[in-house]
Amino acid sequence: MTPVVTVSGAAYPWGAKNIDTDVIIPAHWLKTISRTGLGKGAFETVRAVPGNIFDDPRYAGSPILIAGDNFGCGSSREHAAWALADMGVRAVIAPSFSDIFSGNAVKNGIVPVVLPQEAIDRLIAAAHDHPVTVDLESMTVTTPFQDRFVFEMDPFRRRCLMEGLDEIGLTLARDAEIAAFEGRIGVARPWTRPAGSVVAGTSVI
Amino acid sequence: MASKPQTLYEKIWDAHVVERREDGTCLIYIDRHLVHEVTSPQAFEGLRAAGRPVRRPELTLAVPDHNLPTTPRVDTAGRLLPIADPESAAQLDALRRNTAEFGVDYIDATAAEQGIVHVVGPELGFTLPGTTLVCGDSHTSAHGALGALAFGIGTSEVEHVLATQTLLLQPSRTMEVRVEGTLGFGVSAKDVILAIIGRIGAAGGTGHVIEYTGDAIRALSAEGRLTIANMSIEGGARAGLIAPDDTTFAYLKGRRMAPVGEEWDRAVAWWRSLSTDAGARYDKSVRIDATDIAPALTWGTSPEDVVPITGSVPDPASFADPAKQAAARKSLDYMGLTPGTRMQDVPVQHVFIGSCTNSRIEDLRAAASIANGRHVADGVRALVVPGSGLVKRQAEEEGLDRIFAQAGFEWREPGCSMCLAMNPDKVPPGERCASTSNRNFVGRQGPGARTHLVSPAMAAAAAVTGRLADVRELMA
Numbered sequence A: 001m002t003p004v005v006t007v008s009g010a011a012y013p014w015g016a017k018n019i020d021t022d023v024i025i026p027a028h029w030l031k032t033i034s035r036t037g038l039g040k041g042a043f044e045t046v047r048a049v050p051g052n053i054f055d056d057p058r059y060a061g062s063p064i065l066i067a068g069d070n071f072g073c074g075s076s077r078e079h080a081a082w083a084l085a086d087m088g089v090r091a092v093i094a095p096s097f098s099d100i101f102s103g104n105a106v107k108n109g110i111v112p113v114v115l116p117q118e119a120i121d122r123l124i125a126a127a128h129d130h131p132v133t134v135d136l137e138s139m140t141v142t143t144p145f146q147d148r149f150v151f152e153m154d155p156f157r158r159r160c161l162m163e164g165l166d167e168i169g170l171t172l173a174r175d176a177e178i179a180a181f182e183g184r185i186g187v188a189r190p191w192t193r194p195a196g197s198v199v200a201g202t203s204v205i
Numbered sequence B: 001m002a003s004k005p006q007t008l009y010e011k012i013w014d015a016h017v018v019e020r021r022e023d024g025t026c027l028i029y030i031d032r033h034l035v036h037e038v039t040s041p042q043a044f045e046g047l048r049a050a051g052r053p054v055r056r057p058e059l060t061l062a063v064p065d066h067n068l069p070t071t072p073r074v075d076t077a078g079r080l081l082p083i084a085d086p087e088s089a090a091q092l093d094a095l096r097r098n099t100a101e102f103g104v105d106y107i108d109a110t111a112a113e114q115g116i117v118h119v120v121g122p123e124l125g126f127t128l129p130g131t132t133l134v135c136g137d138s139h140t141s142a143h144g145a146l147g148a149l150a151f152g153i154g155t156s157e158v159e160h161v162l163a164t165q166t167l168l169l170q171p172s173r174t175m176e177v178r179v180e181g182t183l184g185f186g187v188s189a190k191d192v193i194l195a196i197i198g199r200i201g202a203a204g205g206t207g208h209v210i211e212y213t214g215d216a217i218r219a220l221s222a223e224g225r226l227t228i229a230n231m232s233i234e235g236g237a238r239a240g241l242i243a244p245d246d247t248t249f250a251y252l253k254g255r256r257m258a259p260v261g262e263e264w265d266r267a268v269a270w271w272r273s274l275s276t277d278a279g280a281r282y283d284k285s286v287r288i289d290a291t292d293i294a295p296a297l298t299w300g301t302s303p304e305d306v307v308p309i310t311g312s313v314p315d316p317a318s319f320a321d322p323a324k325q326a327a328a329r330k331s332l333d334y335m336g337l338t339p340g341t342r343m344q345d346v347p348v349q350h351v352f353i354g355s356c357t358n359s360r361i362e363d364l365r366a367a368a369s370i371a372n373g374r375h376v377a378d379g380v381r382a383l384v385v386p387g388s389g390l391v392k393r394q395a396e397e398e399g400l401d402r403i404f405a406q407a408g409f410e411w412r413e414p415g416c417s418m419c420l421a422m423n424p425d426k427v428p429p430g431e432r433c434a435s436t437s438n439r440n441f442v443g444r445q446g447p448g449a450r451t452h453l454v455s456p457a458m459a460a461a462a463a464v465t466g467r468l469a470d471v472r473e474l475m476a
């Protein structure tokens, strides 16, 4: 994963609430077996309306999206994060995110920034004509007008983003601990090993 | 020193900590992993690219569901029928190849056990109390009905689980939703969860794991509980839990992958300890009186847009929050509804009985009891899609398929079907569907489709009356 420290540039001054992952990327785009190319389908239903924010030449291609409460709710599809990344979004600023979406965002180098609604309102006003900067070093969002909003983030997530860490590689390094745990539950809770197996094609309708 | 009272969530969490970091993040062991064709191809691809094997293949079970057409899969001579959509076919094929390559158990589209992941897991006894269970699918919350800590994950996490059998997680906050009292006539588990989401809101449970408690929850069957926990995610909670009890054990005993003999007895002994201790603290608590819950449905495009069937389309101006007013106006515009219209006067063109929320045998029985001796109204297309091949077979043994067929409902092969627009079962633009699924999002059942979430009995009532109807008026 590419490390990300600062995201700076135009921002979609959107602010819409409860944007679910079906809106970010509709289901018929999920039939891909690859992670790339989903930007074409991002916000398809929103983009079907003439004059929408994503096709507005002032914002098209912006690296930052400003949204409302509960961004990314609904399905667990990581395709939502892939679609945003593919359309060039590297940071989303919102008052709250769905738990699954913010996890998926981080794993794809997209910074989920949580700020209170007042800050969002101010940033939307500023972003109409001016760039916004998200900085993970100082944990701030700033504008050219002296606006400076401090946000918080789980330290591990922050590190993963800033260092572009491979989480699986990190966990595999804990192999001894995982094996020890498996040894313990094998004795304490032997039933957690499935009793039977359902094998492909055993019974045909 | 007596140990500190714990919630059910904390007990399961603690039993799965491989390693605790200073910042509170834990490496959590995952006991069970379900996989379907949509969210797994990139995960297997990631393993392949990094040259990593699946750590414990026997703890993962794969089954196709989202993309499969619900028309017959083999012809009368038993030959496999091709899938018309090339992209769906490629994704289904990728699941078959990936599971074979990595040694993961795979239930084929033609197997009797095939079905929706969240129906298959519990009915095979793959889902067990006190386990951690994940799947690349947000409705994994369903399995919490049996006392498993179960939640949806993204594809990168699917890859992480395949490679390490663990996930790196921050503990969630806890929220108790207590439903006390006795449910009224004609009120089902679906109405209970719609009422809960209507109350807490679509983001009410964000950052929390919900535990459903109270005598109204205890009185529900395992299947009713699965309906409730399934929709936890629609209230923003990643997981929903119900403490395992005799109802849970009776449901699981003898299921194909459940423990047997002495292991079963030891398991039950531990499972009995998995309830929230007296004096344990939840971060949030909500109390709902069961007698306040009526057969319910949604009017808008968020699962929190709930009204009783006796109610009317709300006036956006009636909401205090200006943002909610704007959202309601947009929803009503999309839904083609006018404020003040009685919900019961709204005609439907489609009825969908199915999805991981409501496609188990009890759901089909409830719908069949309304369909029996009646007929689908003119101009309505009604689909009944069993949640799995095993549900389908049982329903056929009970004669439910004939009741539905005589009443003019279509009886289909198992799969996600009209719950989401990824397979041929779609609601056409501008048309209205009474659906037993869990999401009424814009475009969820097809571009421009208008969805009203209802219980199976209410869906059957809509089918036979041609409008959103109060099921109580059709019940004997």
Ligand code: SF4
Pocket: B065, B066, B116, B117, B118, B137, B139, B355, B356, B357, B415, B416, B419, B420, B437, B438
């Ligand atoms: S039935 Fe619907 S909600 Fe359930 S797994 Fe399938 S698509 Fe998801």
